[in-house]
Amino acid sequence: MTNINSLNYREQIITLWMVFLFGTIFHTQLALMPLFHDIDVAIMGHHHQEAATMVEIAPILWGMLLFFVLPMLAIVATAFCEFKRFRVFHFGLTLVYTVLNFAHAIADLLVDPIAWYQIVLMVLLFLVGILLNIVAYQWMQIGSRRGKTIALVK
Secondary structure, eight states, X not given: OOOTTOSOHHHHHHHHHHHHHHHHHHHHHHHHGGGGGTOXXXXXXXXXXXXXXXXXXXXXXXXXXXXXXXXXXXXXXXXHBOOHHHHHHHHXXXXXXXXXXXXXXXXXXXXXXXXXXXXXXXXXXXXXXXXXHHHHHHHHHSOOSSOSSBOSOO
């Protein structure tokens, strides 16, 4: 009989980060879908403001880049590293992302009109984040099986 928890913590963490990233990309994709039906998606368009310039939105783009790059780096580091210090940092990172995800879901509830399909996705991502927190916490609690080395090969 196969044990349901036969995957190790690192594999579970990598899988959960990938689900989170795919969900976040889909969140963006859902927001842009109206463009394919000639519907304006610009928030500024609702307030009759001028269009923003690339310089004005550059901080947002850098923030989005950072938001995506940190989980990508966490995936790579999780695949190759078992340092206790990294596992503690990683757990903290998962908590930060869970808080950010929760705040984003609340912010989506304050937009008029509320896009309920986005809320459902954000709640799903929040739950994935909670599961990631739990697995990252469990991984943080175990001792290193390989000592203080980077596992490049098995």
